[in-house]
Amino acid sequence: MFDAVQINPHSRLMTQARPTLRLLTCGSVDDGKSTLIGRLLYEQSLILDDQLAALERDSRKHGTDGANIDFALLVDGLEAEREQGITIDVAYRYVSTAKRSFIIADTPGHEQYTRNMATGASGADLAVLLVDARKGLLTQTCRHAAIVSLTGIRQVVLAVNKIDLTGFDEAGFAKIAADFRRFADALDFKTIAPIPISARHGDNISSKSANTPWYRGPALLDYLETIDVVEDGATRPLRFAVQWVNRPHLDFRGFSGTVASGTLRPGDEIAVAGSGRLSRVARIVTKDGDLRGATAGDAVTLTLADELDIARGDILCDPKNRPEVSDQFAAHLIWMSDGKLLPGRSYLMKAGTRTVPVSVTELKYRVDVNTLGELAAKTLSLNEVGFCNLATTTPIAFDPYKENHTTGAFILIDRVTNATAAAGLIAFGLRRATNIHLQGLAVAKQDRARIKHHQPAVLWFTGLSGSGKSTIANLVESGLYAHGVHTIMLDGDNVRHGLNKDLGFSEADRVENIRRIGEVAKLMTQAGLIVLCSFISPFRAERRMVRELLDGHEFIEIFVATPLEDCIARDPKGLYKKAMAGEIKNFTGIDQNYEPPEAPELIVGLDNQTAGQAAAQIVALLATRGLIDHIDDLAADWSI
């Protein structure tokens, strides 16, 4: 029979000073995890009479310990695993002592179920890693230690189990502890506590064992009851993910959610991470009355001082310490489904309360969790860990996982099967577009052109201010539109009011202005449009840059060559007058040079040509080049 232990039915108290400890037990198969948890439950008298009776019955039927009670049977719940003698799924156990409540995730040691180990690790504060004293570190032990470290657990107990079977050998214990410290050097643990135990016989579980006089540390339970879990969530910057917009009636608009980190009080300034909009916390509403403050972990409802456009998925944050907002980032992925990772394929990403489409743009390497080395890889299979670049369809707010587990973690969901395909931990955001590889497009430019019955092109109108570029371009567009040609106009003044409103008129800003317009025009040609761009664009190099962005004959440079004197004479916006008076700097033709095109596709605006004539000439060119069908009656319509 098992050791006699004192059973104290009153061992649970109403209140415990220390916060709940969430821990997981892991280690190789047969190292005794389930037995350890069964022993803890038994010694804390949490096994009740009827359960004990069932346990004795089951021990005779499935037990591996002869006539003795097999504690593992207490926790191996599913019939399949009881028959196979292994734990196939994460089981959660609840132990409560006078000092502390514990939530224990009992995770499988079998290699094929590593994903469940990662699941158990994801919510835990501390890991108890079991090692068989006779076998020492195994591949599985190292793999589990690596996953524990990856999931951000900083505190580890190395429970060297079955110490009785080595005759309570001190040297063997010391060697395992030293081996582990050597391996864990590359990992991110704050504390490692090696404890020699026997889960079956109870040595160093609830109390110090007389069999290991050489061991000076605490018994396992003593250690777990007293360890400080770093609950520093409250000291980190505010993060509050909006879960549910609370709108009981027109006069109340609240945002329900849980404070992920930091604290907040009424009057605190907050920012909406995605939009950057600012407001202040008006009230912290709960059913028990408004609160004077809320802290990490509190589920509350906020109202704000201003009417902001806020929806589920938004993150409210400290304006002085905001999360990153990006559509590209690097992350570790723990692959969890039978279907392999397909880079480029669209998955759903659930991060916080937000779900967005995402794809892996580059698999950098696979992590060999036994050596922590980097392996070349084209895909990830079940239980493999990789480091990847990912891109979402819309920017999301996040923190690196190391800084915030709540805002740095995500899952990937297979869009076809709805399976949870992977767990992700964000390492850092990617700001440079060079880090991303372009998504292959399933529908090509030519396919879109085919349904539009015309070819895409960019008509680039260049010339001095007041030369008539926009007037001509407008006429061309109206005519094309009237005949069912899909067009879009990008005009200098309009673009500068929106996309490029951050740019001035310095040389560098003019270059950036044209570069952005070129990229936009390119995207629109991919959509199959004929894009009319009307910009002074004084420098040859930028016009060439846009030409080179586009395919072969898509770029049609149209030089509106109206002489400077005529432009000054027209001066439709009064700009030349101001420039000549020195009120506008860097004005093309006055104090900044205009470089006329050397080989434009077309020159218009000379010899008193009217705008209508110029437009007709342009449309004729498009037809000649086979971009559009011939339109015979255009000239008549446009004889203004």
Place this chain on the structure above:
Amino acid sequence: MKNPVSPHLRRLESEAMFIMREMAAEFQRPAMLYSIGKDSSAMLHLAQKAFFPSKPPFPLLHVDTTWKFREMIAFRDQAAKNAGMELLVHINKDGLKRGISPVASGSSLHTRVMKTEGLRQALDLWHFDAAFGGARRDEEKSRAKERIFSHRSAAHAWDPRNQRPELWQLYNTRIKQGESMRVFPLSNWTELDVWDYILAEDIPVVPLYLAKERPVVERDGALIMVDDERLPLRPGEVPRTERIRFRTLGCYPLTGAIRSQAATLPAMIAEMRASRTSEREGRLIDHDESGSMEKKKREGYF
């Protein structure tokens, strides 16, 4: 009167509220399974907290086997009324027609037809895509491995070997047409946590949980309350009055009472702390065989 809630309970409370909000936000037609017991009382209280000042955005659904204690039905109607929530009651009429009852059919068949099949009918009838219940992982071994968001096939079946991994608080709520989700906000609570919380938050519970003089017969080692005339007395059985209470509440002929003097909540909790049996002992349906709960769950029992 409310008592201070320990940090442990506060953490569990926040977690349950998060789960409920997540469910309300991500499903088209959620419902709360309301079974009138202490877990349902705690859940209803948590739901009111989670959505305040709004009312919880889902109805209460009770699958009535017609064999609940009369006090439970009265309590149910009052609780829904107090919460201002819609109460839907479903009875498996086909089962009634077939004459299924715990007395005539035995616990196993009665539970399958009136509870398991009744629940499926109700979910299909009102097209609920998610239903949350008060099951806890500490209740039974197979429950310990159930997910918080637990996927069910279009036939309401649970596949324990193919459960979705559940990481952090990132619940995968995606389902296909016809499939549904069972959600368990109290997964991480223990029986004692529920009682401590009910005491601290002053939550109303069915009076049957507290000791009182009630008519009982002793049968197969269990104390069965004679709640109405439908319980056929065996030869020689004479109901006698005893001071009893119930640890769990099911169908009255299937729920064993315990002798107790605990007429108040604190007294009852103190008694339970000293208790040496698990709560399911009072439920006769689990005794059929070890692993019986897992079998029921695969078929769709909550």
